[in-house]
Amino acid sequence: MSLLEIEDLRVQYPGKGWRANPVEVLHGVDLDVEAARTVGLVGESGSGKTTIGRAVLGLVRPSGGSIRYAGQEIAGLRGRARRGLASQIQVVFQDPYTSLNPSMTIGDILAEPLVVHGATGHDARARVRSLLDQVQLPVDAIDRLPREFSGGQRQRVAIARALAPGPKLIVCDEPVSALDLSTQAHVLELLIDIQRETGVAYLFVSHDLAVVRHISHRVAVLYRGDMVESGDAATVTSAPEHPYTERLLLAAPVADPAAQRERREKRRRLLDATA
Structure with a gap:
């Protein structure tokens, strides 16, 4: 099942x-x-x-x-x-800049869902350290604010928050x-x-x-x-079977300019054929 x-x-x-x-x-x-x-x-x-x-x-x-x-x-x-x-069932949203409370420390952000589900403060703190290690962030992140991190690091925090309740x-x-x-x-x-x-x-x-x-x-x-x-x-x-899937595939850029021109032309022909 x-x-x-x-x-x-x-x-x-x-x-x-x-x-x-x-x-x-x-x-x-x-x-x-x-x-x-x-x-x-x-x-x-x-x-x-x-x-x-x-x-x-x-x-x-x-x-x-x-x-x-x-x-x-x-x-x-x-x-x-x-x-x-x-x-x-948890979620990781698109924008790491708006999905984290800017006034809370990373430790509080990660501990919040744990406390809601009944964890003690001590257990939550230990779990937060484990989560930071799991998403490859330094342990001192626990006392820092979201604005102190890059976009990629903030998204790691968001992933850790989603993982918190298991x-x-x-x-x-x-x-x-x-x-x-x-x-x-x-x-x-x-x-x-x-x-x-x-x-x-x-x-x-x-x-x-x-x-x-x-x-x-x-x-x-x-x-x-x-x-x-x-x-x-x-x-x-x-090897997509549907023309729409092929259009999506051709929309992805490639490094070779000649190949990229060929992909654009092929995608244009598909658009014309399915218009």
Whole structure:
């Protein structure tokens, strides 16, 4: 049995204007995530990939379909029942600059979810030191503020905060898109190492097919609320079957100018053919 099972998921948002009909942004999506594995959700802005992550986190109410975690239906959970899942399902957001409280020390940021779940101050402090080591930050970070760190270091803090309660699933919502390429690579390798050590599963949301290819075991491609292709990451990202997936692949830049021109021309032809 998969850790996370999504079946026929539909989400509607209110339409713009008075008495406007609601707009369906997900049209019956099926997806599953196995324990200790990574599923990459990829698509352009507006494809619905972030909405899937928000639905799993309980931030969006589905209009139809099912979301099951460890066999339990969670799509309709609210209040205390939903909060009880916080130790099992965590999130790493896109922007490390706004996802951390600027007035709290790193130690307090990391200890907060532990104390909420019943840890003593002493135990929380010990766990915080362990988390800092796990995300490869110095122990003196515990008494420093977020503004004293670079973007990549702040994202490591955000990852440590997500790991604090010992979750089985982390929703990664564009976790490296705000970072430079070198820092992206380091953070991705950190996530891979953490998965090997802890067995945590990732639902990894990104617009970048190259990033998804690097970290994912399986890839699902979304286009305007529909899943147009899914399968093994190596297969989907090297020999895509759907024209939209091929367009995403061709959108990634390469270092060779001649090859880059050829990719642009091929992508233009695909755009013309599917317009």
